[in-house]
Amino acid sequence: MQYAVIGLGRFGAKLASSIFAKGGEVMAIDKDPEAVDAVKDHVSQAVQCDCTNEKALRELGVQDLDVAIVAVGDNIETSILVTAILKRLGVHRILSRALTKMQGQILSEVGAHEVFSLEEQMGEQIADRLISPHILESIKLSSGHSLTELEPPAAFIGRSLKELNVRAHYGVNVIAIKTRKPAINEKGENIVKVVLNDLPSPDEKISSNDILVLVGRDEKIRQLSELDSEEA
Numbered sequence: 752m753q754y755a756v757i758g759l760g761r762f763g764a765k766l767a768s769s770i771f772a773k774g775g776e777v778m779a780i781d782k783d784p785e786a787v788d789a790v791k792d793h794v795s796q797a798v799q800c801d802c803t804n805e806k807a808l809r810e811l812g813v814q815d816l817d818v819a820i821v822a823v824g825d826n827i828e829t830s831i832l833v834t835a836i837l838k839r840l841g842v843h844r845i846l847s848r849a850l851t852k853m854q855g856q857i858l859s860e861v862g863a864h865e866v867f868s869l870e871e872q873m874g875e876q877i878a879d880r881l882i883s884p885h886i887l888e889s890i891k892l893s894s895g896h897s898l899t900e901l902e903p904p905a906a907f908i909g910r911s912l913k914e915l916n917v918r919a920h921y922g923v924n925v926i927a928i929k930t931r932k933p934a935i936n937e938k939g940e941n942i943v944k945v946v947l948n949d950l951p952s953p954d955e956k957i958s959s960n961d962i963l964v965l966v967g968r969d970e971k972i973r974q975l976s977e978l979d980s981e982e983a
Contacts, residue, residue, distance in 0.1 A: 838862025
């Protein structure tokens with residue numbers, strides 16, 4: 752997929768380089784030439800550009816990319832304007848950074864599909880979500896390892912843990928399985944209840960309602976998350 756990261760402060764630069772390192776094509780944009788120069792070796796393309804100039808963004812082809820992330824820092828007026836421009840350009844998916852709940856509401860109203868309020872250290876986690884949407888949650892453990900909740904690949908559905916032999920084939924461990932089940936709460940409303948099986952048997956078969964809880968190296972988990980309809 753192709754991404755535009757607009758605003759290359761500490762957070763934006765971290766996010767852009769993390770997406771690129773995980774295999775995404777990244778156009779990094781900022782009006783500050785020093786910020787552009789600092790990331791040019793860590794992204795697909797680094798461009799100095801006034802991001803509030805709709806014509807300039809159109810000429811860069813931002814409207815043809817899959818995702819645009821507005822990572823502008825403290826200037827909410829710029830964030831709002833850039834988000835609105837991206838909406839007019841028809842960008843398929845727009846994520847914008849907000850510093851307050853009110854800012855988030857405004858950004859959503861002018862065109863952001865998602866709003867986030869996270870600091871520099873969260874840049875890599877946002878990148879994980881963008882590159883690997885099947886990863887639901889991820890907690891960094893020791894260097895290069897994570898505890899991750901993952902939607903099961905299509906090729907896993909209907910097959911047992913013993914048959915899949917995830918540890919041998921993919922280098923990660925399934926430590927638990929969460930299953931989403933329909934239920935009715937005290938008010939009589941339909942809800943989804945999550946049931947945890949923290950000691951799954953080898954004969955446990957994977958369903959489309961399951962969430963796999965994995966431990967392993969980041970690259971191994973990412974490879975597993977990229978499986979789709981391929982044979983397991």
